[in-house]
Amino acid sequence: MDTTVADPLVGQVLDGRYRIESRIARGGMATVYVARDVKLDREIALKVMHAGLAQDEDFVRRFIGEAKAAAGLSHPNVVAVYDQGTDGQHVFLAMEYVRGRTLRALLTERGRLGPREALEIMQPVLAALAAAHRAGLVHRDVKPENVLLADDGQAKVADFGLARAETAGKQTKTGLIIGTVGYLAPEQVLTGHADVRSDVYAAGIMLFELLTGRQPHQGDTPLAVAYKHVNDVVPPPSDVVPGLPERVDTLVTLATSHDAARRPQDAGRFLAAVADVAAGLPRDIDERVAHGAHAATSVLPMPAPTTPVGPGHTRVLGPEMEPPGPPPHQPRHHPAPEVPRPTAMDRLIGAVTSRYVLIAVGALAAVILGWAVWYQAAGQYQHVPDTIIGMTLEDAKRELAADGVPVQVAEPVFSDKIAKGRVTRTDPAPGSRIAQGETVTLVPSKGRQPVDVPDTTGRSLDDAKKILAEAGFRAGEVTREGSHTVPRDMVIRTNPRAGRELTPDEPVDIVLSSGISMPSLVNTNARQAENRLRALGLDVKVERQDVGDRPRGIVLSQDPPPGTAVSRGDKVSLVVNKKDCGFLGDFNPFCRDDEGGGGDGALPVPNVVGRDVAEAQRILEGAGFEVDVKRQVGFNRVLRQEPGSGDGAPRGSKVKIWH
Template sequence: MDTSTADPLVGTVLDGRYRIESRIARGGMATVYVARDLRLDRTVAIKVMHAHLAADEEFVRRFIGEAKAAAALSHPNVVAVYDQRTDGEHVFLVMELVHGRTLRDLLTERTRLGPRAALEIMQPVLAALGAAHRAGLVHRDVKPENVLIAADGQVKVADFGLARAETAGRMTRTGLIIGTVGYLAPEQVLTGHADVRSDVYAAGVLLFELLTGRLPYEGDTPLAVAYQHANGTVPAPSELVPGLPAPVDALVARATARDAADRPQDANAFLATVAEVHGGLAPDFDARLAASEPGATAVLQTPAPPPGDGRTAVLDPADGAPAGPPPRGGAFGGSGRRWAIVAVAAVAAIVLGWAVWYQFSGQYDHVPEEIIGMKPAAATKELRGHGLAVRQGDTVYSDRVDRGEVAATDPAPGARVSQGMTITLHVSKGHVPREVPDVKGRTESDARDLLESKGFRVGGVSSLPSETIAKGRAIRTRPTAGTKVSTDQPVALVMSSGMTVPDLTGWSTGDAKNALTAMGLDVKTQDRKQDGKPGGTVVGQDPAPGSGVSRGDRVTLYVTPRDCLIGNWFCNDGKGDEGNKVPVPSVIGKSFDDARRAIESSGFRMRIGTRVGDRVIGQTPIPDSRAARGGVITVYG
């Protein structure tokens, strides 16, 4: 029956751009359609979330976030995510349309694979997962339904990160663990937590299934299976398929270790060991293993091409069931026929294996481990010396190496590669960004300690005057607190030089005391005779003009003694020039050029005390006080 005709979305245009042409799959999370991108004139796959999920705001928020992360992945073994949109009640994802079938289809048809064929499929799967792990993305739902085999034989992994959105949404509602229970890592069962090592566990289970044709644990309920993942040990594949080599058993055992710390630390590390074991198997190993099994009928030597009906496999993260005709398969008729097929397959595999060996023997190498940490030019020279081609990939953050050094390669270091193969270099753009802490008000020593405890190094110390931050205390950092920067980028400290003591020479005692008191300073006066100066005139000061002080510091003014006729009456206290004093203009916040024009037009002269920025942040005398015409106004910036 053609389900498309009964689907109300078929024939509609979503977001004014994507015309739905036919329905090809329906699962627990979404319905998948073939659509036409009217803007770019290309065929795409559209995954439309089911209404009950689209109505869940938390699910939609997570789904959009995971879709953005998945869209950032660019790798030949990853199903590309083109777009994520919402059109009314429809929340949907636009993806690359892959013509082919799923790995589940292949297993259904062939029962299981030989070890070489299984490892050949695992390598592109792990390469795709490795690219995601480098980008900080966890798949969370590795299984045969999420692995596509395209018409040209290319292996692609789909639905990166989407399981997280669904799982989080359902956990919010029910508190239950949701997922494909046959592939759940112990930590997912026990805590719900998943990281890159959880993907490695699922990949180990996938390898077990490819080798044996079944999952390691079976039970009457999902809970029974989950209990075995949390408490059991995955059996060796050779217990079910005698003749499988010990290194293959070891691959499965390490990847499915109950303790995540005992597994390869990401898919790239697992890929390196898989490639090593694959390289150690004879080209005809699968054929010889098949021939040694009485009545063996379904062991693959190489992945078979997709079915000739032209159907398209697009996955749903909940159950991945592709639409279309059921997989081809069935028992062979008669034991004589079975033996004939096995014999023909064995001979063909031996001939093919000999041809491959003749063609490529001696032409394999490994990606050198020492590439990590090299400069790109040196790494390129090293790889080309091994007969490999090199290209530059995306830059990545890495805490392992410094900016400008090779942080990762694709394939990963240690992976087995053939001569002439292209190695992609991913150069570090710095250590993983962290938030610069707030050091305001700390001493230089304390500020340094705090920055270094967060992984930063202090790249320099400068000072600025401040009326609010005490002398010797931190004003801020450059970059400013709260900014996320790479930890190999130096962070500069800006320390307070305090308030700058103005030059009060020639001022009357009263005006000088008023100016200093307004700055929050403790003022003391002391007499000092100086010929030619009227009484009550400032002739010296301590600290000297331009010195840095903090609120509460003491400043001593040296003033000429007053000349009084009778006691303290009729004194010459320097007020004789009061009529020559004019208001001091405010230039705080102005550019230095504008400040000079304002000061000079008011009858004063301008002197620059300190200048770090482009604008005036302080001045003496202070704004709106009075000073003798022709005097100096000192500005700071």
């Protein structure tokens, strides 16, 4: 917490709505405060731009456009953007307040993470980036400082879209790329260009840092680090931390390839690869790697070899002439005391004593053997059958009952060797001798130990079955449904969902996509629409027309129409309004900057389907809309909304939700 310096904004109310309560962080771009939204009575984070940036008109224009786009992202692993505004000289952004700490703070405390823990953190981060990539947004500043770890364990990615505004503002002043150079992809260094694959590169660098505790490229200056990103390959993390699995090395190598075409083509595909590797890691891999690294750094030097030079003396074979002391934490070795040699009388007494002891032991053994034979012959004991393990519970009961043995059944336990419903162990154990009337307890198996269902999202049916089989599962029922994001014949989800625990004795049902449902793009920002379609794997063709009474840079028409099922690789076309403002030029009220949200006052509508009704109202109102709640079946969850997610609507317009 940055609370040591008095801040003039603390206690003020911005825009008549946001009361600033305390300062929590200060960076190169803005200061972040905890504030209270007095209108909705909720705690928020308020990011207030520094005065120098707030006076830069180009920066402010880009910042507002990017903030509008980021506000349209609705994902549990994305820090939500509620509002953007100005109050005098202050330009601010109202965001979700996440109680917790940054991933950077965790790394500073721990040094590095084990491979399983690192991949568990990367998955929600990549899920957030994948949602942005599907919406046509590029983060441009993926790093541990922008990953927040909430107190409830959830990871959230912050500052979507802000890196672009910041970088653009600095480029106008210096003509150089200024940013977090340790995570810049080679193409960002060489050309300043960034796309979704640049985010994948930065995510690969961050994974390397989580695994090793340091960035792969070090240098005395930012320019030296940037040079290494362009000219040096990222080494495998196992070069730094011995014992890391080869598949984890491969993840980093692929994501940080100099050739962007060789990387996973968006965060969704990198997420699938990370989930696949994570599912195959042993449960104790973090402990193994930590132990191996500790052992590699804890080897003590061997003492110098010695040669005997006389009774009780040694000479060191080396330049030192003094015998070495014992290694640290090791007890010193002392010569054993001399034992006097036995006399002839001692040997005679020992021989006589040993003879009588052997006679006594033999007699005792004969008595015990005779007693055991008598009890066996008299029928006092039975044996638990050796064949009972693996029998069905009913068969085992019948076999013991036929021998007159009472049976009771214990609670089932997991077993990796015995199938569900069969006997996995007994008490007493098989082969044990039991007295007449003694009860045998049967312990049935409830199947193999549950493991996490692997993530097969976006994979083909054959690949999904293979991934499930490698994790010990078998595929169950296969069904289909439409999807806005998943191509035809690819997996939408499994049942149970990925990450849930399930015994491998139970089948995993698969839901396949019947095709990508073409989204509604008319009247939306053309650049974002094009990025969104390309992220879906579609072949986009853009045509331009001059329509004077329509905002420039928006989609006028699309082919195929909304709702049409398409597949990855299909050709789609967009007709976009040209930047022709007519004789009025920039004074034409219908001329709008295509950096914005697709029209004057038009904002993207957040997706609230499936959310709690009260939460949906808060999200929509925070995004600048009025909410009309309609009852459909009476559930406390939103069943549908109008306009839908991805559509644009004017600030203050009404969004209908049904529950």
